[in-house]
Amino acid sequence: MKFLCLSCDEGMKLETASGPHDGSLEATFVCPRCRYRVAMLTNPWETQLVQTLGVKVGGRTAPASPYEQVLGSLLQSESEGQGSGGDEPTSPACPFADMLGQTEPTASLSSVLWTDAARVRIERIPSFIRPMVQRAIERYALELGHQLITDGIMDEARSKLGM
Amino acid sequence: MPKTYKDLAGDGGSNIVGQVTEQLARLRARMQDIRNKVAVVSGKGGVGKSAITVNLATAVAMQGAAVGILDADLNGPSIAKMTGVRGQWPVITAEGVQPVRGPAEMRIMSMDLLLPHDETPVTWRATTPTDAYVWRSSMEGTALREFLSDTIWGALDCLFLDLPPGTDRIAALADILPGLTGIILVTIPSEVSHLVVRKSLALARNLKIPMLGLIENMTGYDCQYCQTVGELFRPGQGPRLARDFGIRFLGELPFDPRLARSGDSGIPFVAIHQETMTGRMFQAMARELSVAIGLGQRNTQKEGSDEISLFKLR
Numbered sequence: 404m405k406f407l408c409l410s411c412d413e414g415m416k417l418e419t420a421s422g423p424h425d426g427s428l429e430a431t432f433v434c435p436r437c438r439y440r441v442a443m444l445t446n447p448w449e450t451q452l453v454q455t456l457g458v459k460v461g462g463r464t465a466p467a468s469p470y471e472q473v474l475g476s477l478l479q480s481e482s483e484g485q486g487s488g489g490d491e492p493t494s495p496a497c498p499f500a501d502m503l504g505q506t507e508p509t510a511s512l513s514s515v516l517w518t519d520a521a522r523v524r525i526e527r528i529p530s531f532i533r534p535m536v537q538r539a540i541e542r543y544a545l546e547l548g549h550q551l552i553t554d555g556i557m558d559e560a561r562s563k564l565g566m
Numbered sequence: 567m568p569k570t571y572k573d574l575a576g577d578g579g580s581n582i583v584g585q586v587t588e589q590l591a592r593l594r595a596r597m598q599d600i601r602n603k604v605a606v607v608s609g610k611g612g613v614g615k616s617a618i619t620v621n622l623a624t625a626v627a628m629q630g631a632a633v634g635i636l637d638a639d640l641n642g643p644s645i646a647k648m649t650g651v652r653g654q655w656p657v658i659t660a661e662g663v664q665p666v667r668g669p670a671e672m673r674i675m676s677m678d679l680l681l682p683h684d685e686t687p688v689t690w691r692a693t694t695p696t697d698a699y700v701w702r703s704s705m706e707g708t709a710l711r712e713f714l715s716d717t718i719w720g721a722l723d724c725l726f727l728d729l730p731p732g733t734d735r736i737a738a739l740a741d742i743l744p745g746l747t748g749i750i751l752v753t754i755p756s757e758v759s760h761l762v763v764r765k766s767l768a769l770a771r772n773l774k775i776p777m778l779g780l781i782e783n784m785t786g787y788d789c790q791y792c793q794t795v796g797e798l799f800r801p802g803q804g805p806r807l808a809r810d811f812g813i814r815f816l817g818e819l820p821f822d823p824r825l826a827r828s829g830d831s832g833i834p835f836v837a838i839h840q841e842t843m844t845g846r847m848f849q850a851m852a853r854e855l856s857v858a859i860g861l862g863q864r865n866t867q868k869e870g871s872d873e874i875s876l877f878k879l880r
Contacts, residue, residue: 405578407569414569417579432579451697455704457711458585467589469662469716473680473709476690531628531670532837535650539831564831566838 406441408434415441420461423450428460515541517552524557539564593715593743596662600634602724602747602859604778605739609762611731614783615752617829618819619728620648622750622781624834625852627670631723631861634665636713637676638739639730640706641688646678650832655679662718669834675717677709703738711742723861733765740773747859748776750816753807754784755799760807767811778858779816780808781851788820788843795820795843814858817851819844 406415415432418440422428426447433440445453445460453460457472517525528536543560544552560566577583597603606619619635627633637645646652649668656679657664665673677688689695690705719725727743729735740746749770753763763780770777782804786795798821808815819825822844828835836848856862 405571405574405576407574409568412569414574414576420580430579447692447694447697451692451701452704455701455708456582456586457589457708458580458582460580462579462581463585463588467592469658469660470680470712472705473677473712476705476709477680477688529837532833535669535833536838538650538653539833564827564833566828566831566833 404443406432406443408437408439410434410439411436415439417461420459422460423454426450428453430460515544515550515552518554520554521552521557524554536566539566589711589715593711594745596715596717596719597743597745599721600719600725601722602861603727603743603745604724604747604855604859605638605727605729605736605749606752607729607736607749607766608731608752608759609733609764609766610759613731613752613754613759614819614825615731616644616648616728617825617835618752618781618783619726620645620829620834621825621836621848622852622855623672623724623726624670625836625848626724626856626861627672628837628849629852629856629862631856632721633670634673634675634719634722634725635668636717636725636727637674637678638710638713638727638735640677640709642730643676643678644829645674645728646676647832648829649674649834652678652832656717659718662716664718669837673717673719673722675713707738707742710739714743724859733762733769736766736770736775737773740775746775748778750778750855751780751813753780753782753804755782755801755803755818760803763807764811767807767813771811777811777813778855779814779851780804780811781816782818784821785818786820788822814854816854817847819847 407413408415411434413434413436415434418431418433420428420430423445428443428445428450430443431440432443454472454476457467525533525537525540540552540557540560543564544550544556547556549556606615606622608615616637616639623633623635635645635649637643639645646666649672651666651668651674654666656666656675663675665675666679668674681688690702692701727739729739736749751763751766751770753759767777784798785801785804786797788795804818805815820843822835822842824839824842825835825844828838836845839845840849853862
């Protein structure tokens with residue numbers, strides 16, 4: 404989108420860009436000759452179009468951050484979806500900021516204990532699949548309220564989980 | 567007479583073309599270390615596409631290849647659950663997002679790994695809830711591009727993309743990922759499924775997307791008690807469909823309840839049931855695929871070739 408100063412017959416220059424605020428992007432343009440200024444205000448659909456392209460009106464001042472659109476545009480809960488909407492999609496207060504950077508959220512899994520015999524059995528499983536098997540058995544045990552994994556629990560898990 | 571759009575230099579000051587070019591450059595740079603990008607698609611849902619993606623990828627990884635899986639089914643992600651990585655969270659850095667490590671050291675990324683709760687649906691911010699649905703398709707395209715370009719996949723022999731069901735998904739992916747090695751189509755031996763998968767095959771052919779092969783799932787059922795394969799649908803449909811379109815028939819898989827249970831447990835079936843009929847079929851298909859995409863040599867055994875029939879295995 405470009406703006407032409409009709410008085411000067413000259414293209415106007417982008418001066419500032421901000422938003423979205425209340426579903427609208429704001430950009431001001433100025434004529435380099437007569438300094439006449441106009442403001443462009445986008446409607447919600449135009450704003451959405453820009454957002455879905457993953458581009459910034461006014462250009463970028465910094466490189467895009469990883470998963471910028473995914474993290475900035477996902478609603479984090481149903482209750483948020485019932486709100487007013489139209490919040491800035493690239494807010495620095497990313498809803499996932501607390502999640503990212505962690506590797507194991509479920510402390511309960513690490514609290515499960517293994518008997519020596521069960522430990523020996525799990526270590527016989529090929530290493531490329533061992534972490535998944537271990538987690539599956541721990542989850543199975545926790546669901547049944549067991550904190551200690553024994554031979555018996557392993558047998559049960561094998562049968563129930565189709566291992 | 568006032569000037570026209572083309573008479574004015576530049577694009578209005580936002581450098582949109584430059585921004586889009588930068589997005590594509592980022593995508594290309596990330597993809598250059600990935601030798602093969604293989605999409606697994608189906609016409610209809612419920613044919614076992616995700617289970618096949620996980621097990622085929624695991625079988626390829628077990629052959630020694632460096633493998634990744636991108637769960638491109640943003641609204642119904644299942645790969646994280648099926649590979650047992652659900653509950654792990656990706657680490658974000660300035661260079662990108664580290665995928666989580668799954669079985670056989672596979673690198674895995676899924677929308678499921680970013681959602682805070684089990685019941686959280688994938689809903690995009692928009693001015694109104696209605697708009698969120700109207701723009702869903704565009705947002706999904708952008709999200710898929712970011713998953714491809716911003717994930718630190720590293721050097722991979724093969725990145726598998728598990729696409730959501732639907733013929734239109736193939737065109738959308740080809741648009742986002744020009745270096746797509748090819749697609750694998752999954753069907754079941756029912757006329758309904760074949761009717762839809764034919765549309766996918768025709769579309770892929772029109773778009774000149776290489777077709778790496780066809781897999782028929784649920785071809786009979788593997789009876790663990792009498793050691794035979796019983797019929798579920800009319801047999802022999804998959805090979806015929808592949809022949810009609812001149813594509814490789816990668817193989818047929820019997821219905822095996824253990825395969826469904828392994829998806830729930832997060833342990834790929836092929837990793838722990840290598841000696842079963844289904845396990846052998848997955849390994850044979852992985853060998854066949856590896857040959858097709860230049861990762862390995864054709865196995866001299868007949869198993870896994872175009873001529874293999876599930877009903878002859880036992």
